[in-house]
């Protein structure tokens with residue numbers, strides 16, 4: 001590297017799924033670095049772009065008019081090549097050729113795993129900034145984009161509720177979150193849902209039907225059930241899937257096979273069990289985009305700035321974690337140990353409030 005002390009060259013990239021507020025973090029990294037008189041380089045399209053040498057110097061003006069934009073101005077990508085030893089060596093070589101002293105990566109746990117692997121070959125500092133709508137990274141209470149994604153889903157459910165009320169329907173609404181129920185729980189609580197189905201809990205079909213029936217008997221004519229995309233399927237659907245895989249029926253062509261969507265699968269098994277008119281809505285990728293909430297802009301700005309502070313302090317192999325509401329450095333390996341646990345009280349609270 002051979003740069004003068006206090007004359008660092010910093011590179012920044014976004015990786016994995018995009019999330020609203022990533023731009024605020026990128027902007028903060030760049031402007032905080034320039035404030036320290038560092039040079040900053042943006043890498044386009046994540047680790048894939050790094051492997052293709054898509055690196056350019058960024059100025060403060062490049063970061064204008066993006067704080068209120070969703071997505072990421074540097075693009076993001078998933079890279080299979082980066083997961084090979086050759087890919088990691090090549091990436092390290094490119095960073096060394098550009099004399100990069102430190103690399104900041106905004107992304108999820110997969111991106112952090114990649115950053116740890118890279119640091120086996122790359123001699124500079126590495127710092128992660130948690131950015132994923134899922135809020136599923138262990139070791140931090142928050143990841144950039146979660147607040148916006150929850151807000152987007154809640155606004156959609158507020159609209160669905162009008163139809164649910166007018167037609168006396170029960171809506172099964174599927175939200176994102178990969179293998180985590182964090183988004184589903186917050187969305188369920190904030191939208192006043194009747195119930196929630198999450199990956200962290202094995203939901204029993206009959207007990208669930210009884211809960212919904214009890215609500216109906218108490219006079220509930222309509223309602224919302226929030227289903228996490230990673231929720232387990234009802235046991236009977238799982239069984240049917242196994243049977244179908246063993247002996248596929250060429251005459252059966254459902255528009256959406258129940259096994260592709262937990263919300264559809266749960267709606268299907270509930271239909272014959274409860275006396276309500278059931279509909280399904282899968283919110284999908286609209287939750288990943290849109291203007292970031294002020295919380296995501298503020299947290300993105302604070303963590304981007306903290307990443308540069310950590311670099312100035314000489315830290316490496318760390319990420320900007322939220323603990324007790326404050327920013328603290330945490331080791332990257334902490335973020336790669338499974339999925340952050342949900343609070344069981346939240347599950348109970350959804351049901352208590354929806355009763």
Ligand code: ATP
Pocket residue numbers: 015016017018047077078079080082083084107108109110111112113114115117131132133134178
């Ligand atoms: P999100 O959860 O929001 O999608 P993420 O960062 O977890 O974000 P992933 O697709 O899991 O998204 O990871 C992003 C990229 O990180 C991968 O495409 C890959 O290039 C790199 N990566 C993940 N795991 C490893 C690994 N073990 N070794 C090297 N690179 C990895």
